[in-house]
Amino acid sequence: MKPFFTLAFFLIVGVVFSQQIKVLDKTSKQPIPAVSIYNTLKTTSTITNFDGEANISEFLENDNITFNHILYQDLSIEKSQIESIIYLTPTVEGLDEVFIAASKFKQKKKDIPQKIMSLHAEDIAFNTPQTSADLLENTGAIYVQKSQLGGGSPMIRGFSTNRLLITVDGVRMNNAIFRSGNLQNVISIDPFSVERTEVSLGAGSVVYGSDAVGGVMGFYTKKPKLSYTDSLHFKLNTTVRYATANHEKTGHFDVNFGLKKWAFLTSVSYSDFDDLRMGRHGPKAYLRPEYVVQDDNGNDYIKRNDNPKVQKPTGYNQINVMQKVAFQPNNNVAFDLGLHYSETSNYPRYDRLIRYRGENLRSAEWYYGPQKWFMGNLQFTKLSSRSNLYNKVQTTLAYQNFEESRYDRDYQSTIKNIRKEQVDALSFNADFEKLLSQKTELFYGAEYVFNKVSSKGKEQNIVNGTTNNTVSRYPDNSNWQSAAAYLNLKYKPREQFILQSGIRYNYISTYADFSNNNTFLNLPFNDTKINSDAVTGSLGISWIPNKMIHWKVNTSTAFRAPNIDDVGKVFDSEPGSVVVPNNHLKPEYAYNAEIGLGLNFNQICLIDLATYYTYLDNALVRRDFTLNGESQIMYDGELSDIQAVQNASHANIYGFEVGIQLHVSNHIKLTSQYNFIGGDEDNNGKDVPVRHVAPQFGNTHLVWENKKLKVDFYANYNGELSYNQLAPSEQGKAYMYALDANGNPYAPSWYTVNLKTKYSLSPSATITAGLENITDQRYKTYSSGIASAGRNFLVSLTYSL
Template sequence: MKSSTNIRGILFLLLLFPFHLAIAQKVYVLDAESEEGIGNVIVYNEDRSGTVITGIDGSCDLEIFKRTERLTFRHMGYLSFKATKAQILRQNSRVYLNVNPQQLEEVVMSISKWEQQKKDIPQKIASIDARSITFNNPQTSADLLQSSGKVYVQKSQLGGGSPMIRGFATNRLLLSVDGVRMNNAIFRGGNIQNVISIDPFTVKNTEVIFGPGSVIYGSDAIGGVMNFFTKKPMFASYSDKTFSGMATYRHATANNENTIHLDLNFGRKTWAFLSSITYNDFGDLQMGKNGPREYLRDSYVVTENNTDILRPNPNPRRQLPSGYNQLNLMQKISHKPNNSWEYDLNMHYSETSDYSRYDRLIRPNRDGTGLRSAEWFYGPQKWWLSNLQVYKKGRGKFYDGVKLTTAYQYFEESRNERNFANPIRYSTLEKLNALSANLDFENKKIGNFRMYYGAEYVFNQVASVGSQTDITDGSVSNSPSRYPDGAIWQTLAGYVNGEYKLKPNLTFLAGMRYSHVWTQADFDTTFYPFPFDETSLSNGALTGSLGFSWFPKADLQFTLNGSTGFRSPNIDDIGKVFDSEPGAVVVPNPDLEPEYAYNVELGVKKNFQDKLVLKGATYYTYLVDALVRRNFEFDGESEIIYNGELSRVQAIQNAAKAYVYGLELGLQAFLTDQWSLTANYTLTDGREEDQEGVDSPVRHVAPTFGDLHLLWKNQWLETDFFLNYNGELSFDDLAVSERNKPFLYAVDSNGNPYSPSWYTLNFRSRIKISNGLTTSLIVENMTNQLYRTYSSGISAPGFNLITGLSYKF
């Protein structure tokens, strides 16, 4: 009886074996970045005696092929992949395909907040996808933008990065994360570093709009918009549940960086969860060797027994103190009960350690014998974003899609400064709460006309306090705050945007938006006898855009776009009291109006048989009622005592008009299936004129810059040998405010400050050891050039070896 049972068991296993073998030969073909299944992939062997095609979920059965046969996976939108059947089965039966850039029909969301074909957009948009971000391996999101070759980035310290686009920067550019406006009421006209709060490891793609974007994004979107779309949780598509993740380690020699990252995804059919953590530890940055001696850090300040000492730097190329650390956390939860509804809860948190504002620590004192500051550092920069988004697809009466985005953000920052040999450290602390709600609709049912419309409400409230600490005894007392405590900034807006395809090769885009902004601030006269105790601003702005995209031939495109933008005064403009530069102090000015920009842009793109693509864009932007810092009188006085020093009074005023124009060129050449060439070149110029008719260069016009990349790749290895170039800005081309900061610049033959030209040679590579394990090797600044990007207070890294290891599971 027992023997009979064993025989039946053996027979059952023999019958079951082919079934298991068939299951084992089922493979899934997935997008290498999104890990979503790819349908209609053709799989064939070398003599094409056998062929199978993947289904909608990316699956197919390889049973007809022998284990030793070499198979090719081909899809028109992806690069081909080749491997033996045995290799594929050993790699967990997964095949990952990379997008073919020659065939990609790019979709963008930045113009309407809904998916649109990039070729139909008349405005220039630069897209940085997940694959490029992974390959470039940037330390911060500021570096992510700079790696595109189209955005210029200024740095006042290692913990910074202030983008410049078409002559505009800071609060004239808008940052957005997952559809939520990051700009707040205390974004300043000086260089800002809020972009580093965004973790590049969590960014799926970034879209940069060049030129005004106020129709969709409202105030501040004068020079451009930078949209960061972070990764989304993945639902289970080919099983009941899925679990995946990635662990990464990176090290860089120039600042002794140590970074660790981990993300985990768990998905079911209707629920998905994504968690991410990144920790960065950056040491003091080492500058290059070959360049202007003025950039060297010859001495620094140490404090011993409450006494400041100016000490020689044993290594003048080491920029100390400049190191800091940062923690980023992200949690996302998605629920998709059916094909019509989706709910997304997104939470981001970022916090830095204290970090020095390096450009303030290298300022000489008045007689040039030492340094002005003993301390100047930011306290922890904190950012919290909670974002709930609800999507509905379906045939509503007035829409085909509706999206509700609600968000709460918390910002915290502080500044701490103490002059050399002065025992008093002055500190200010700012906390800001921001609420926002966006309701966006898409209607694509009206023939060849698609309409997008919506409304937005934003509320900001600022808390600001000041204190001073005597370092000799630790006593703390009150001092002036940076902003009016409890100040409020809010806006309500509605917009409509339309896309009309007049012909298959001719698309028009037009839109308009009305925004109303209210600002309320009460001033504390305890420390300064302001001639006013409150201010209340209420102003509206109507902005619009009109443009077209035309393909006279399938391989030739022309675009023309006209648009307007505006920026309403915020709390930083009307209420700031701050030491803006040596010997000058900015005071509040409650009598401000919005500034407006008028822009026209012409673009052309020519495709030569998918082998060579040339792009060009030229533009002209005119800014009126520009908000600029100019000399001012406070209660009838042109100078006041601030932090114990007699300082010239300045204020933000509607005191200028400006124009900026430029040329942007791009090239893509696909030499072979493995070799390609890309290049970018940006030329910008601009002038501003004040109320007295004095003409001067615009502060945030970057020097001419460009890059050139020679790339080689196959399915396992990707390399990039590239050149970065930056032109010179002579003394005459420096803005007046920059001439007043000679310690940031090199010295020309006449003894005047100027920004020299520079170049770097660089190499990066990424090796795919297996489907899960990847390593990267990057060599930056191979010739060890000593340089500073324009307007920066800290020198760029010298020779820098970056190594990384990632494991995807």
């Protein structure tokens, strides 16, 4: 009997030992923590610990087990075939790359019928963006406009500002005062804290509701990492960076403390930017020959700029802080708390400071006060093997506070205009994922959003310090609410063909109280309440007939409901014009169609093509208006034409995109991206160019990389927009553009040649250096008031412990 028991003992030990597996990176052979491991119906699941280890004893022998991680290709294998080590292959912008933004849950790229682009933490660190606006520009699919150094307004497929949606960790950042004019809220997001950015090109209203007309920009910040053991997992990252074009000085650190069930992550970044220097070769119209200063007695005078290539004043500083806490009591339940805070110093509105009135500069001062943003969000995630309603549920409760202000004073005037705004935003989302069968998956959810707007207006006498109330930018104590439910169905009859369709119902309520502003405006109404609803839908297919071809076809509708900025804003849109409230607004609708084609030639050459068309109906646009029968009004001491936002237009927007990746060898890669956008809108019966349709633009990169060194030699380029191709609102802004032979403003073409390198000094230390705009070109991105950086040398050092 003894030999029998001995044999039985070793068989049991062998079986138990075989249940413990280790998951490693196929390339580096390093362990991969936080790999989700589950069977087909997700009735059994587990996750790897910090050492990449997991126990799979609870799975049945005939279970087909999937290993899933956002940075690696999924691997599915029957349990009986699993050995002690599993190797996962990193994703490289391929069909197996996983995206979240399309449905709020993980989906493979090949399953999504619309075009999505992404940047990982490694890409972001290598590109060394100064702000998250620059980070978006590095995708090659997003055009960025800047009115000042502290800014960056993305444009996607002919749409921008409040027709694009920004999310942070799944929470919508757009609020009730996101405007149709260029805005810079995206700079509140710290690029050092971003782990991944996903950009959905085209409409996303089914999942995200109002504003997601032209695209969704999803920022996913770093998560605390657990140790999954009784020992502590400690990780520290530090970075310092310097750039010459604006004497940028940046410092950053983040530290992670991970326990078995709890983890804590702290991230802090601080940047200081001096005045920005433009390039040497380009239009003279961009130079800054003079600027306004005050003498010791507080009197304004115009001073000659010793170096007209330096744009005075443009400098500012910014701090970002993030604190995250994660609690995971078991493999099926997780709680995540995120706290974000961002604050800038005062920063000059440069495009307003370069305007002239006659022979003199128009403004002595025009600057934004500190832009502050706070977000606290609590997320609960649960996997279930028993519920008939879901396999996964995720709820998010979030609170945000936005503060912004504007200060302006005319040259040699004693009156400074001050307008301050604050928005409190509360939101709740419940999102569900349910696998109905092997072929059918359901995503559905509900959302509620509430925004409260506070707005104050004052005039300050800079001589004696006295203040008087004046018209505020927005109606004080206004609110905006949205309630919605959505459903999205994915049907996958076979691996090569996926159909997705969705529908969303949204109810929106906007209330504005004009009683305070009526003291100054004498509106024919004291308040307004607009209730509206919207139904949007989508239908798309992803078809891969063979290894070489990948088709995507997608149709969708989207909408944008009028917000407080549309209904109640009062501001000077341009010299001699003022925008006033309008209480007769309804949502605008967009109807979209897109066709995409991917070609894969043996993983050596990959080509990505897409063409799209959008029809925007009942477009909310700024047009001439009358108030109490009058077409002009006194505003801030100036007789101004009256305008208002109205449902007064429709637009046609179209374009195509082409991207290529050519893997010349194991170490050399060539990539290129090109975008063409066109469009026209109705302006009082006449077709005119759409304001936010960017010029043709693109980039080309030649990358060489080995284990320690990476070198990227690349070019960015941009086509011309002639005077006749500018929107009417842009044709009147000669101070922002170059002048053609007829003296008319136009946006010249431009290019830059650049070089970036990264070298690993050790496993813990990395140095990144670059020389941007090597030929020192002087240029502006379209519609920008500030010229871009001239030749710029940058260097950053990162150390990890």
